[in-house]
Amino acid sequence: MKKILQINIILMMLFMFISPVSALNDGAYLVSRSTSYTNPLTGKTEDGGENIALGESMVSNIVESQLLVEQINGKYYITVGLGLASNVSNVRFKVMTSSGSMSSVSATKTGSSSANGDTVNHYRLQVSSLELYISPIMYVNPMGRDVQFFIKPNISSAIAGTGIYNSQMIPQNTETSTSQNTQTNTSKSTTNQTTQEETTEETQTPETTEIQQAIVGTITKESLMENATGLSNHIINSKGKVDKKLKLTVKNLKQTTKESTTKKDNTLLIVGICIVFILGGIFYVKKIKK
Numbered sequence: 001m002k003k004i005l006q007i008n009i010i011l012m013m014l015f016m017f018i019s020p021v022s023a024l025n026d027g028a029y030l031v032s033r034s035t036s037y038t039n040p041l042t043g044k045t046e047d048g049g050e051n052i053a054l055g056e057s058m059v060s061n062i063v064e065s066q067l068l069v070e071q072i073n074g075k076y077y078i079t080v081g082l083g084l085a086s087n088v089s090n091v092r093f094k095v096m097t098s099s100g101s102m103s104s105v106s107a108t109k110t111g112s113s114s115a116n117g118d119t120v121n122h123y124r125l126q127v128s129s130l131e132l133y134i135s136p137i138m139y140v141n142p143m144g145r146d147v148q149f150f151i152k153p154n155i156s157s158a159i160a161g162t163g164i165y166n167s168q169m170i171p172q173n174t175e176t177s178t179s180q181n182t183q184t185n186t187s188k189s190t191t192n193q194t195t196q197e198e199t200t201e202e203t204q205t206p207e208t209t210e211i212q213q214a215i216v217g218t219i220t221k222e223s224l225m226e227n228a229t230g231l232s233n234h235i236i237n238s239k240g241k242v243d244k245k246l247k248l249t250v251k252n253l254k255q256t257t258k259e260s261t262t263k264k265d266n267t268l269l270i271v272g273i274c275i276v277f278i279l280g281g282i283f284y285v286k287k288i289k290k
Contacts, residue, residue: 024069024071024155024158025071026071026072026073027070027071027072027160027169027170028068028069028070028160028161028162028167028169028170029068029069029070029071029158029159029160029161030066030067030068030069030158030159030160030161030162030163031066031067031069031153031154031155031157031158031159032065032066032067032153032154032157033063033064033065033066033067033151033152033153033154034151034152034154035056035059035060035063035149035150035151035152036056036059036149036150036152037049037052037055037056037058037059037149037150038052038055038056038150039096039100039150040133040150040152041096041100042100045148046135046148047137047145047146047147047148049147055147055149058147059149061083061116062082062083062084063080063081063082063083063151064080064081064082064083064115064120064164066081066163067079067080067081067151067153068122068124068162068163068165068167069130069153069155069158070167070168070169072169075126076126076127076128076129076130077124077125077126077127077168078124078125078127078130078134078153079110079122079123079124079125079165080122080123080125080134080136080151081113081115081120081121081122081164081165082120082121082123082136082138083115083116083118083119083120084116084118085112085118085119085120085121086118086119087118087140087141087142088138088139088140088141089138089139089141090138090139090146091107091121091123091136091137091138092104092107092136092137092138093105093106093107093123093125093134093135093136093137094134094135094137095125095127095128095132095133095134095135096132096133096135096150097132098131102135105125105126105127106125107123107124107125108123108124108125109121109122109123109124110122110123110124110165110166110168111165111166113164120164122164122165122166123136124168130153130155131155133150133151133152134150134151134152134153135148135149135150135151136148136149136151
């Protein structure tokens with residue numbers, strides 16, 4: 001009976017691996033998951049842990065309740081959310097086939113969220129099939145050792161969407177994009193209306209300018225001199241007196257300046273000669289007295 005029970009358990013496990021999966025179109029989906037601290041095929045822990053009940057509870061709480069499944073051109077990507085990020089490090093992943101063999105796969109961190117007062121990091125990995133078990137391995141700081149467990153995506157529960165995850169295939173929120181487009185169109189409409197108003201104002205500006213110019217009028221030198229009194233357009237001659245015969249012309253100004261300069265030079269010459277005679281007389285008197 002014991003052998004028959006073991007055979008039935010193995011057959012049930014194999015049926016879980018080979019059970020048909022609902023066909024998905026290319027896109028992003030949220031699916032539920034099941035977790036196990038022990039190896040689903042052997043019933044034993046992979047990290048040597050003995051407190052299975054505690055391990056099952058920890059695994060159930062640390063793994064996000066939904067996974068992100070992305071399918072495109074026959075390729076599959078699964079994003080897993082692992083919490084308690086402040087207490088774990090050195091996270092890596094393996095996948096287990098139906099035969100029980102495990103192989104390491106690379107993972108990319110695509111974002112994070114919050115749960116249970118701690119950070120939930122999101123890891124995206126490529127898998128060859130959606131029927132595989134995902135087996136994360138992480139170092140748990142409070143325990144001082146690696147912990148390994150298993151995650152199985154429930155593809156039959158798939159619903160279109162991205163949830164808390166950042167999809168590498170489609171926008172996270174289509175409604176947000178639509179809202180942003182609406183706001184953008186509204187902004188463009190407002191901008192166009194403002195531009196039209198500014199254009200209307202610019203069109204009216206020349207008329208306003210012409211009115212202002214008509215009011216101000218044109219100023220000429222005749223109008224400035226019209227009410228001036230006590231002024232003369234004659235110049236002063238070389239004797240320092242106003243000469244009404246000399247008009248204010250460039251030729252007369254040059255002639256007057258030349259005469260003034262000549263007179264000034266003659267005056268300086270006479271003064272210089274006088275100073276020489278005076279100094280010579282003083283010198284002569286002093287010489288006679290000696």
